Amino acid sequence: MSDTAATGSTLTGRLGVHGRPGATLSGVTWHAPDTRRALQLCLAAIWLLDAVLQYQTFMFTKAFGQMLAATAAGNPGVISRPITWSAGIIEHHPVPINTAFATIQLLLAIGIALRPTVKVALGASVVWALAVWWLGEGLGEVLNSAASPVNGAPGAVIIYALLAVLLWPAGRGRAAAPFEAARAVGTRVAQGLWVVLWASLAYFSLMASNRAPQALHDMISGMASGNPGWLASIINAAARLVSHQGLAASIVLAVLLAFIAVSVLMPARLARSGVIVAIVLAAAIWVVGEALGGIFSGSGTDPNSGPLLALLALAYWPKRAARAVAATPTTTEIAGPQAQPEGL
Amino acid sequence: MNMGEPAWLADLVAVVVLITAAYCLGRVAVSLAWRRPTDLDVDLIHGVMGIGMAAMLVPSLSPVPNVTWAWVFGVAAAWFVWRIVAVFGSAGTSRIAEVHYLPHFVMAVAMIYMGVAVSGPAKAGSGGGMAMGGSGSTAHFPTGALVLALLMLAYVVWLTDQLPGIASVRAWRATPHLALAGAGALAGSAAGPDTGVRAVPVVRAAVAAHPGEAAQMESAAQEKPDDSQRAVPLSPRLEAGCHIVMAVAMAYMLVLML
Numbered sequence: 326m327s328d329t330a331a332t333g334s335t336l337t338g339r340l341g342v343h344g345r346p347g348a349t350l351s352g353v354t355w356h357a358p359d360t361r362r363a364l365q366l367c368l369a370a371i372w373l374l375d376a377v378l379q380y381q382t383f384m385f386t387k388a389f390g391q392m393l394a395a396t397a398a399g400n401p402g403v404i405s406r407p408i409t410w411s412a413g414i415i416e417h418h419p420v421p422i423n424t425a426f427a428t429i430q431l432l433l434a435i436g437i438a439l440r441p442t443v444k445v446a447l448g449a450s451v452v453w454a455l456a457v458w459w460l461g462e463g464l465g466e467v468l469n470s471a472a473s474p475v476n477g478a479p480g481a482v483i484i485y486a487l488l489a490v491l492l493w494p495a496g497r498g499r500a501a502a503p504f505e506a507a508r509a510v511g512t513r514v515a516q517g518l519w520v521v522l523w524a525s526l527a528y529f530s531l532m533a534s535n536r537a538p539q540a541l542h543d544m545i546s547g548m549a550s551g552n553p554g555w556l557a558s559i560i561n562a563a564a565r566l567v568s569h570q571g572l573a574a575s576i577v578l579a580v581l582l583a584f585i586a587v588s589v590l591m592p593a594r595l596a597r598s599g600v601i602v603a604i605v606l607a608a609a610i611w612v613v614g615e616a617l618g619g620i621f622s623g624s625g626t627d628p629n630s631g632p633l634l635a636l637l638a639l640a641y642w643p644k645r646a647a648r649a650v651a652a653t654p655t656t657t658e659i660a661g662p663q664a665q666p667e668g669l
Numbered sequence: 670m671n672m673g674e675p676a677w678l679a680d681l682v683a684v685v686v687l688i689t690a691a692y693c694l695g696r697v698a699v700s701l702a703w704r705r706p707t708d709l710d711v712d713l714i715h716g717v718m719g720i721g722m723a724a725m726l727v728p729s730l731s732p733v734p735n736v737t738w739a740w741v742f743g744v745a746a747a748w749f750v751w752r753i754v755a756v757f758g759s760a761g762t763s764r765i766a767e768v769h770y771l772p773h774f775v776m777a778v779a780m781i782y783m784g785v786a787v788s789g790p791a792k793a794g795s796g797g798g799m800a801m802g803g804s805g806s807t808a809h810f811p812t813g814a815l816v817l818a819l820l821m822l823a824y825v826v827w828l829t830d831q832l833p834g835i836a837s838v839r840a841w842r843a844t845p846h847l848a849l850a851g852a853g854a855l856a857g858s859a860a861g862p863d864t865g866v867r868a869v870p871v872v873r874a875a876v877a878a879h880p881g882e883a884a885q886m887e888s889a890a891q892e893k894p895d896d897s898q899r900a901v902p903l904s905p906r907l908e909a910g911c912h913i914v915m916a917v918a919m920a921y922m923l924v925l926m927l
Contacts, residue, residue: 358830370826377822377917377924382675424678431917438829553812621811621927 361505365437365447365492367636372450372485373434375627379427383624389423390416392624393461399469404459411460429453447489454486461626467525473535474526474582475544475614477630484633487522491515491640503593506640516589519641523586523603530578538571548616551623556616563613581606593643600638607634682918683723683730689914690719696903706902710752711773714745715915718780722918725783739784742777749774772824772912779817779919783926786810811927818923821916828913835905 358366383389394412397405415422433453436446458464458480465472465480472478495508502508507515534540546564549557567574581602588599611617611631618632619625694716700707721738724731752770786809 362830366826366830369829370822373822373825373917373920374819377818377920380678380921381924385675385678434826435829438826440830440833555812617815620815620924623927 361492361495361508364488364505364636364640365443367639368485368488368492369434369437371628371632371636372430372437376427376430376434378620378625378627379423379430381623384423384427384626385420387416387419388624389419390414396461396463396466398463399466399471400463401468404464404468408460408463444494447493450489451486454482454489458483458486467529470532470534472529472532473544473614474530474578475535475541475610477615478529479522479525481618481627481630481633484522484630484637487518488633488637488640491518491637502644504596504641504643506637515641519589519637520586522637523582527579527582527586530575530582536572536575538569540571541574542568542571545613548614548619551619552616552621556612556621560613560616589641593645596641596643600642603638603641604635607631607638610634679726682921683726685914686719686722686726686918689911690716690723692907693719693911696908700903708908710748711770712908714748714773714777715911717741717745718776718915721780721784722915722922726922735784737784739781742780742784746774746777746781749777772820772828772916775817775820775824776916776919779821779923782810782813782817783922786813786926814923814926818920818927821920821923825913825916825920828909828916832906832909832913835909837906838901838904 378384390412393415394409397408397412399405400408430453433446433450436442437450439446462480462482463469465478465483467479491506491509493509495502503512504515506519509515510518529535542564545560545567549560549564552560585599585603585606588596588602591599608631611629615629615631616622617625618627618629620628693712696707696712697709697716699705700709700712721741724733724738725735749770753774756770
C-alpha cells in the first residue's frame with residue numbers, strides 16, 4: 326500500500342509510459358472514502374435500513390396510515406390537518422403509497438452511496454425528510470409537550486435532513502474546518518445547529534411530562550414487549566433503575582445534554598469529551614428508550630434517533646489542529662488527488 | 670395475486686433474485702464456453718443462492734426442504750472460508766482482495782441461517798418452504814437476523830460506493846495490456862507480487878475487487894499472450910450489480926424474519 330500511496334500525482338505519466346498517452350481508463354479508478362464520504366455512507370446505510378423496514382408487512386396495511394394519523398394529536402390545527410388528510414389517503418391506499426415510500430427511500434440510499442448522484446440524493450433526502458417529519462412524525466411531537474429525548478425527539482427524520490446538510494459535499498477550500506460538519510456550512514452555523522439540537526433535547530427532558538416520578542420508567546418499560554429476551558432484560562433493568570426517580574433522572578439527563586450542547590464551543594479536548602458523551606448517550610437512548618427503533622416489533626419504520634445522533638456526533642469530532650490545517654482529500658493506493666471527485 | 674397482501678412483494682423479490690441467479694449462471698456458462706474470465710465460484714454460488722432465496726420466499730417454488738438449502742450453503746460457506754484463508758496466505762494481495770470473499774461468506778451464512786432458523790407452518794405442498802412474506806414466520810434467533818441484515822446493508826452501501834470505480838469491459842478492452850499486467854499483480858499467484866506493475870495503481874485497484882478474474886486473466890495471458898482481447902472479463906460491474914441486488918433482497922428477507 327505504501328508504495329502507491331502517493332502515486333496520484335504521477336498516475337497520468339505512468340499510464341502514458343505503459344499504456345496509451347492520455348488514456349483515461351474512465352471508470353476504473355476507485356476512491357477509498359475519506360471521513361466525510363464515510364459519514365455519507367453511514368447515512369446511506371441508515372436510509373437503506375429505513376427502506377427495507379418500510380417494505381415490512383405492517384406498512385402495507387391500513388394500520389400504517391392509522392399510526393401516522395395518531396401523530397396529529399396535540400398539534401396545532403395548521404399542523405395536524407395536513408397530517409390527518411395525508412394519513413387518510415395512505416390508509417385507503419396503503420399498498421401503492423407504501424410501495425412508493427419504500428422505493429423512494431431505497432433510491433435515496435443508493436443515490437447517496439453512488440458517488441455521481443450524491444448531491445442529488447442528499448438534496449432530495451432533505452425535501453423528503455422534511456415532508457415526513459411533518460406528515461409522518463407530527464414534527465416529532467415538539468409542539469405537543471410529549472417530546473422526550475428518550476423516545477426520539479425531535480423526530481428521527483429531521484436529523485436525516487440535518488445530516489444531509491452537514492455532510493453536503495464541500496470544496497477543498499474548507500478542508501481546514503475544525504470538524505467535518507463545519508465544511509459544508511461553516512463553523513459558526515454548524516456549531517449553532519449543534520447547540521440548538523442538544524439544548525432543545527435538554528429542554529425537552531425537563532418538561533413537566535418527563536419530570537413526573539414514573540414518566541421515564543413508564544416510557545422505557547413500555548418498550549420491552551415484543552423484543553428478544555436480552556433486549557427486554559436490559560430495558561426492564563433500566564426501567565427499574567429510574568422507577569420513581571423521574572425528576573432526578575430528568576435533571577441528570579438535562580445536565581448531560583446541556584454539556585453536550587456547549588461542548589462544541591469549548592477547546593478541542595472538551596469538545597471531544599462532549600462528542601463521546603453524545604455517542605454514549607445516543608447508544609443508551611437507542612437501546613433502552615427506543616428498543617433499537619422497535620425493529621423487532623415488525624412495525625418500526627426506521628431505527629429511530631439513536632444511530633442518527635451518534636452519526637451526527639461523529640461529524641463533529643474535532644480534528645487535530647495540524648491535521649485540520651494540512652488536510653487534503655484522502656486517497657488510497659489507487660487514486661490520486663486529481664482523480665478525486667470534488668468535495669465528496 | 671392479491672395486491673393487498675405482502676405476498677405479492679415476496680413474489681416480486683423472488684422473480685428479481687431468479688433473474689439475477691439466471692444471469693449469474695449464464696456468466697458461468699459463457700465463461701466456460703468462451704473462456705471469458707469471471708469469478709466462477711462466486712457466480713455459481715450466487716446462481717444457486719438466488720434459487721434458494723426464491724424458494725424460501727415462495728414455498729411453492731422450493732424443490733427441496735429448507736434444511737437441504739442449509740447444507741448446500743454450509744458447503745458454500747466452507748468454500749469461501751477456504752478462499753479467504755488462501756488469499757490471506759498469499760503475498761502481494763491488496764486489502765481489497767483480502768476482503769473480497771468475506772461478504773460472500775456472510776451471505777452463505779445468512780442462507781444457512783434462513784434455512785434453519787425459521788419456524789412456522791409450511792404451506793401444504795410447499796415442499797418445506799418457509800413461506801416468508803406474510804406467513805407470519807418468525808426466527809428462533811431474531812438478533813442473528815438483524816446482525817446479518819445490517820451486514821448485508823453495509824455491504825450494499827460499500828459496493829455501491831465502489832461501483833463507478835470498478836473496471837468496465839470497455840476499459841479492459843481499451844487497455845488490455847495494462848489490464849493483464851494489473852491482473853498478474855493482483856492475482857499474486859503465478860506472477861508473484863512484484864511484477865513491476867505497481868506502477869499501474871489504477872488498473873491494480875480495478876482488478877483488486879475481482880481477484881478471481883485477475884487470476885484467470887493472468888492464466889489466459891500466459892497461455893495466449895498474443896490474444897489478449899480474449900481475456901477481457903465478463904462485466905465486473907454487472908457482477909457487482911448482481912451482488913447488490915442479492916444483498917438487498919437478502920436483507921429484506923432477514924428483516925421479514927425479525
